[in-house]
Amino acid sequence: MAGTQTDIPKMSKTLCNRLLTDLENARRPVLEAIKCSLDNANYSGKLGYLTPGDKRVRTELNVSSVQKMSRAIFLLEILLRNLETGAVNTKRELYYISKGEVKHNPELAPLDFTDQSESDSIVDFICEMLVCYREDLNCFANDRGGQTYSDYLVVTEKLPSGGSATVDLGSLGTTPFQPKNRPQSLKLRAKKKIDFCLVVESEGTANTFVANGFCKRHKSILVGAQGVPSNAVRGWVKLIQDQLRIPIYFFGDLDAYTMQNIYRTLKAGSAGSLIRNSDFSAPDVRFLGVLPEDIKKYDLADYAVRETDLQEARALKKAKDALANDPFFKDPRNKKVSQILKWLLKNKRRCEQQAYFMVDPRDPAKPEKIIVEKIKKKNYV
Amino acid sequence: MAKDKITTSSTAEYFSKNLQQVGFSSATKAVLTTLKEAVDNSLDACEDAGILPELNIEIEKKGNGTLKNTDLIRIKVEDNGPGLDLDDVPKVFGEYLASSKFGRGRCSRGQQGIGISAATTWAQLTSARGAQVTTKTKRMRNAVSMVVNVDIRHNKGLVKNKESLSKWDRQHGLSVEFLIDGRVQLNGEGGLLTYLQGTTLVNPHLTLTYKLPDQEKVVIKRVEQNCPQVPDATMPHPHTMKLGEFIHHSHLFGPIALKSWLKKGFTRVSDNIIEQMVKHGLKKEYLAKPVNKLHQSEMKEIFAAVQKTELMAPTTRSVMTIGEAPLALSIRRMGEIDFFSVVTRKPKICDSKPVAIEVAIARFLDRQGPRDEEDSAPVTVLRFANRVPLQFDKSACAVVRAIETVNWRSYGISQRTNNLPLGPYVFAVSVVSPFIKFKNASKETIDASDELVEEIRRALMQAGQRLSRHIRREKKADDLERKKEHIEQFGPILVSALCRIVKAPAKRKKQATDGLVKLLGRELNQAKEQLVQAEVEVKKVVAQREKRLGKGKGKKDEDAEAEA
Numbered sequence A: 001m002a003g004t005q006t007d008i009p010k011m012s013k014t015l016c017n018r019l020l021t022d023l024e025n026a027r028r029p030v031l032e033a034i035k036c037s038l039d040n041a042n043y044s045g046k047l048g049y050l051t052p053g054d055k056r057v058r059t060e061l062n063v064s065s066v067q068k069m070s071r072a073i074f075l076l077e078i079l080l081r082n083l084e085t086g087a088v089n090t091k092r093e094l095y096y097i098s099k100g101e102v103k104h105n106p107e108l109a110p111l112d113f114t115d116q117s118e119s120d121s122i123v124d125f126i127c128e129m130l131v132c133y134r135e136d137l138n139c140f141a142n143d144r145g146g147q148t149y150s151d152y153l154v155v156t157e158k159l160p161s162g163g164s165a166t167v168d169l170g171s172l173g174t175t176p177f178q179p180k181n182r183p184q185s186l187k188l189r190a191k192k193k194i195d196f197c198l199v200v201e202s203e204g205t206a207n208t209f210v211a212n213g214f215c216k217r218h219k220s221i222l223v224g225a226q227g228v229p230s231n232a233v234r235g236w237v238k239l240i241q242d243q244l245r246i247p248i249y250f251f252g253d254l255d256a257y258t259m260q261n262i263y264r265t266l267k268a269g270s271a272g273s274l275i276r277n278s279d280f281s282a283p284d285v286r287f288l289g290v291l292p293e294d295i296k297k298y299d300l301a302d303y304a305v306r307e308t309d310l311q312e313a314r315a316l317k318k319a320k321d322a323l324a325n326d327p328f329f330k331d332p333r334n335k336k337v338s339q340i341l342k343w344l345l346k347n348k349r350r351c352e353q354q355a356y357f358m359v360d361p362r363d364p365a366k367p368e369k370i371i372v373e374k375i376k377k378k379n380y381v
Numbered sequence B: 001m002a003k004d005k006i007t008t009s010s011t012a013e014y015f016s017k018n019l020q021q022v023g024f025s026s027a028t029k030a031v032l033t034t035l036k037e038a039v040d041n042s043l044d045a046c047e048d049a050g051i052l053p054e055l056n057i058e059i060e061k062k063g064n065g066t067l068k069n070t071d072l073i074r075i076k077v078e079d080n081g082p083g084l085d086l087d088d089v090p091k092v093f094g095e096y097l098a099s100s101k102f103g104r105g106r107c108s109r110g111q112q113g114i115g116i117s118a119a120t121t122w123a124q125l126t127s128a129r130g131a132q133v134t135t136k137t138k139r140m141r142n143a144v145s146m147v148v149n150v151d152i153r154h155n156k157g158l159v160k161n162k163e164s165l166s167k168w169d170r171q172h173g174l175s176v177e178f179l180i181d182g183r184v185q186l187n188g189e190g191g192l193l194t195y196l197q198g199t200t201l202v203n204p205h206l207t208l209t210y211k212l213p214d215q216e217k218v219v220i221k222r223v224e225q226n227c228p229q230v231p232d233a234t235m236p237h238p239h240t241m242k243l244g245e246f247i248h249h250s251h252l253f254g255p256i257a258l259k260s261w262l263k264k265g266f267t268r269v270s271d272n273i274i275e276q277m278v279k280h281g282l283k284k285e286y287l288a289k290p291v292n293k294l295h296q297s298e299m300k301e302i303f304a305a306v307q308k309t310e311l312m313a314p315t316t317r318s319v320m321t322i323g324e325a326p327l328a329l330s331i332r333r334m335g336e337i338d339f340f341s342v343v344t345r346k347p348k349i350c351d352s353k354p355v356a357i358e359v360a361i362a363r364f365l366d367r368q369g370p371r372d373e374e375d376s377a378p379v380t381v382l383r384f385a386n387r388v389p390l391q392f393d394k395s396a397c398a399v400v401r402a403i404e405t406v407n408w409r410s411y412g413i414s415q416r417t418n419n420l421p422l423g424p425y426v427f428a429v430s431v432v433s434p435f436i437k438f439k440n441a442s443k444e445t446i447d448a449s450d451e452l453v454e455e456i457r458r459a460l461m462q463a464g465q466r467l468s469r470h471i472r473r474e475k476k477a478d479d480l481e482r483k484k485e486h487i488e489q490f491g492p493i494l495v496s497a498l499c500r501i502v503k504a505p506a507k508r509k510k511q512a513t514d515g516l517v518k519l520l521g522r523e524l525n526q527a528k529e530q531l532v533q534a535e536v537e538v539k540k541v542v543a544q545r546e547k548r549l550g551k552g553k554g555k556k557d558e559d560a561e562a563e564a
């Protein structure tokens, strides 16, 4: 569904030509983009991720939208130039590049962005209009997370220059490999059969597991998500799923925020990124814990959700809405996940992943043992 | 109008120790309160005598005060009122609770005879000199000047340095001058200028000359040539009183039979009603007894029976209004006006008391703040109780409560919900009633009862509606300006960028530019039409207002309701 890089300049020219022709004929040009929001999100259990519906955002040229339109075409011109020369930029750099253009061309002064959020939203708008990834426009975010450890994984990257680079993760010790930018250009290979991949919400905890010998004892891949998964993490986990075909488990906090913002995004993508979920979600990921029943089973310390914890309070409020409207949580296949959400709503408690460390405080490997036992006993949802 | 007898009632000792309770709680407030008491008295006296007031105010720094961080301030207020008889001067300026207006149920400014004697006391305590008074009534051959001090032990006025002046520049009038410790604050909520501006606004018939420290002398001419008619006193309505007030009220009447007291001391009580009260448990044998001989327990019974009896609401004839036409003229005296609206409501009964609400809202050219109202300060609120500006403790006041609970956004004025609206506006709200209930002793906060707040809200909403046409027209003008700007700025940029991307020849560029202008020009024309329409509507409201205000004074705003 997404355009490939070579298409972008052609598509852009076609689009601009249409706009120009409309203007020549004194017709009102219209820009159409896919509506990226929950009310335009579909979910089928078979595909396993959120896809866009038929809704479109139409921007008609009028006195109010002429600013947005000229900003979009202005930024598109910069991006096309990047594609031509092969230069890449982050969104923040693009913000400054556009400010530089304005500085050197005073007639562009009205376009000036006063804040990066303004230029960011225009970049997103261009992507939605051309139905392409930001990366297709050579615009990369400084993506967080995705630190990966494994004794058996070898990654080969196809470089833009034409050559390739190979990294054997087993040779890195406790130093992680971190996928960047375009996971799609990576090729994965297992030196020996790998049993499973574990994605840990806290990158710190993932590193602890590795340092304590997790990867030595288990033929596995460990990934630190570092909170809400960035595009890099999402694309990377999808790659592991597709290329290695091994079970993937997610281990994180038991709270509404983790369920909706972290786990759901990893597994099925998000409503804001409908056009990219197909390549940036891993529907096979399972939620290993912390499960509500673990609290009793392992006698874990949990907490009441405090009103003052704004993020959690907001997530709980959102959870109610999600259960009613979010096609992911409504789908019968994800019944067990939504049951956890219901449990959270009802009990208003939360339990952190690190609580596993209290089960046997003198045994550093205890959390690892619990995790492996849970995998063996299929104690996940 | 015959001069009423002046009565005294208590000792000065209490007040001299508690001056902070009556407006002397800080150096700046002392100056304001002194000015206020003198001006209130002059305006009341002129009105009672049917004289168009001409006031002359001088405030001047004379050196350092005796108290820390104060100046020695001279405050002089001179009027062309009826003047005071020589015997009355020591009573008025040197005795507490000497007033001709006690519990009279009139909408006068002064209500209890505390203010001006407190100013004398403050002057005496801080500068060792009381009030310097000059007075002349029509009957006196010469004006007489004297110094009045308060004999605090005996609550008596003491006269010194009495002398006859061979000439004075007026036939009748009174001039009073105080030297006090204080500090001059001109602007802001407690400022002297704020007070003078407010007083000017609600007294269209006043000609005012004032000279403040470091300021040019200012003369403000009257815009109304008729003296306001302050309606005659009304007696209180029995249902507005608490037991204590009821008993206190009986003390004012001496040895008079209960039946006569009920009839004379209250409004809406007749023989017929007294029969009803008897049915509701008032013992017949009490009726002939003198009220001052009745026991507290008996008064309690009587009070209960009175409360149970159904009574007509009081008449609204005892309240007065300034009127929309004079208000409209008067508000122009406050500065150069962009646009304004005024509303005079018909007097209403709120909490069994007659009350009249008037509202003036104006936007001033010289107060213009940031273009975007979202960033500007809250509107300036001027509150008036019986035409006296209230300048402190505004937050719990009925007026502020009412302003905050109106949705001003629907009239085009920025506002965060349940807050004061924003922008360079002045909101003036006048509450007139013979029985205004205040929240506390300092009389700066009108009690926010539900009925009163609702009545004020109605007046505000009417004013808002009238204002909204002006604001709409302005918004349309802004809109048109912005649209023009947008097209001029972004049109060429958009076309050039498109042409560069598709490598279009100059011919296409020209054609596209023309097309764009044509396209957006249509919208521009629409915006122009809307502006014209909005301008027509403004003209309509202005014409309506002119018609309404031209209908002659005194006529109440009967079509206001219909229009709303």
Ligand SMILES: Nc1ncnc2c1ncn2[C@@H]1O[C@H](COP(=O)(O)OP(=O)(O)O)[C@@H](O)[C@H]1O
Residues within 6 Å of the ligand: B037, B041, B042, B045, B079, B081, B082, B083, B084, B092, B098, B099, B100, B101, B109, B110, B111, B112, B113, B114, B115, B116, B117, B174
């Ligand atoms: N400037 C004045 N000219 C004529 N009469 C005055 C003047 N000032 C005060 N009086 C008379 O003195 C009375 C007492 O004034 P004051 O002590 O301020 O009490 P209040 O204003 O509450 O009645 C007033 O009621 C009025 O009759």
Ligand SMILES: [Mg+2]
Residues within 6 Å of the ligand: B037, B040, B041, B110, B111, B113, B114, B115, B116
């Ligand atoms: Mg007075």
